[in-house]
Amino acid sequence: MYENMVTARHYEERLQEEYLEGKQPAFDISAGPIPGELHLAAGHEASGAGVCQHLRDDDTVTAPHRPHHIAIAKGVDLKRMTAEIFGRETGLSKGKGGHMHLFDPDVNFACSGIIAEGCPPAVGAGLAAKKRNTDSVAVAFLGEGAIDQGAFLESLNMASVQNLPVVFVVEDNDWAISMPKERITDVANGADRADGFGLPGARVDADDAVAVYEAAREAVGRARDRNGPSLLEVQVHRRMGHFMGDPQEYRPAEDEEAAMERDSIERLEADLRAHGIDDETIDDLRDRAHERVEEAIEWAKDQPKPEPEAAYDDVFVNPPSGVTDSEPSVAETGGDD
Numbered sequence: 001m002y003e004n005m006v007t008a009r010h011y012e013e014r015l016q017e018e019y020l021e022g023k024q025p026a027f028d029i030s031a032g033p034i035p036g037e038l039h040l041a042a043g044h045e046a047s048g049a050g051v052c053q054h055l056r057d058d059d060t061v062t063a064p065h066r067p068h069h070i071a072i073a074k075g076v077d078l079k080r081m082t083a084e085i086f087g088r089e090t091g092l093s094k095g096k097g098g099h100m101h102l103f104d105p106d107v108n109f110a111c112s113g114i115i116a117e118g119c120p121p122a123v124g125a126g127l128a129a130k131k132r133n134t135d136s137v138a139v140a141f142l143g144e145g146a147i148d149q150g151a152f153l154e155s156l157n158m159a160s161v162q163n164l165p166v167v168f169v170v171e172d173n174d175w176a177i178s179m180p181k182e183r184i185t186d187v188a189n190g191a192d193r194a195d196g197f198g199l200p201g202a203r204v205d206a207d208d209a210v211a212v213y214e215a216a217r218e219a220v221g222r223a224r225d226r227n228g229p230s231l232l233e234v235q236v237h238r239r240m241g242h243f244m245g246d247p248q249e250y251r252p253a254e255d256e257e258a259a260m261e262r263d264s265i266e267r268l269e270a271d272l273r274a275h276g277i278d279d280e281t282i283d284d285l286r287d288r289a290h291e292r293v294e295e296a297i298e299w300a301k302d303q304p305k306p307e308p309e310a311a312y313d314d315v316f317v318n319p320p321s322g323v324t325d326s327e328p329s330v331a332e333t334g335g336d337d
């Protein structure tokens with residue numbers, strides 16, 4: 001877990017440097033080696049690491065727009081993920097998805113920029129596991145800002161009535177862009193919502209990877225043993241703005257300071273030391289994580305950019321007229337197929 005968390009944190013520190021290249025002095029979102037938005041998950045690491053520690057490659061994970069720590073913990077190919085973020089041809093989706101739309105079928109991972117969008121596909125994966133009579137499970141991660149989306153609530157209900165092996169993990173960082181949690185809901189403890197759907201709920205109140213690990217062991221174990229879905233809410237903290245370039249004028253300074261103080265990585269490191277893990281072992285883990293990140297970033301930056309002609313490949317099943325000459329458009333065929 002520590003290695004995953006340090007990898008995720010360092011990965012994002014390096015992405016941040018690469019992202020800012022060429023974007024200043026005036027913030028030009030389209031400039032530089034990583035164009036577009038970038039949502040960093042620094043402060044969320046305990047959630048991805050603690051939950052995914054219980055998962056296998058055949059288990060499905062769906063993640064939201066802040067996905068890097070979860071993708072890393074799920075074992076997504078770091079080089080191809082990085083190439084995707086840099087918009088390169090060898091990226092997971094040939095550079096067309098970017099950082100919010102990472103998809104790695106080898107480890108059954110997907111994420112989306114549409115909040116709560118991962119819940120129905122996770123229910124689908126759970127239903128598939130049930131029908132195929134396997135013991136794989138599905139986990140849908142979402143932010144606390146997405147908990148009133150119909151997709152989430154309907155998914156909770158469907159998973160519950162069908163008794164599906166799905167775990168819903170709400171990462172509560174107290175903010176949905178500039179909207180504080182208390183303006184979103186009067187239900188302070190998200191685990192209470194589970195009662196309304198007849199499934200178990202738990203909340204981990206601290207940025208504590210070991211506590212997340214223990215709560216997730218129960219939730220994932222329950223799903224794997226075919227005892228049905230559950231809801232887990234994890235308190236995390238957003239150490240950065242909502243996205244890179246967010247001036248956070250809406251955020252009280254004390255809130256940001258508090259987020260910086262509650263560092264789950266430092267906490268886990270202290271736990272490891274208290275359990276007799278020596279400095280050398282911790283340094284080795286950290287060095288290995290940093291090397292892996294450097295390798296992935298260097299590799300990605302060397303990868304070719306897609307040819308402009310490839311812009312419409314893999315985008316439309318049936319391309320509109322004039323986009324490519326390979327297939328007739330829906331309009332031309334009348335949409336029969």
Ligand SMILES: Cc1ncc(C[n+]2csc(CCOP(=O)(O)OP(=O)(O)O)c2C)c(N)n1
Nearest residue numbers: 066113114115143144145146173175176177
């Ligand atoms: C369906 C939908 N509505 C609105 C948005 C715009 N949007 C992007 S992120 C976000 C807030 C997300 O907050 P939260 O779920 O708490 O995740 P966090 O960013 O805090 O990790 C919103 C409203 C969206 N992406 N999808």
Ligand SMILES: [Mg+2]
Nearest residue numbers: 143144175176
């Ligand atoms: Mg949030």
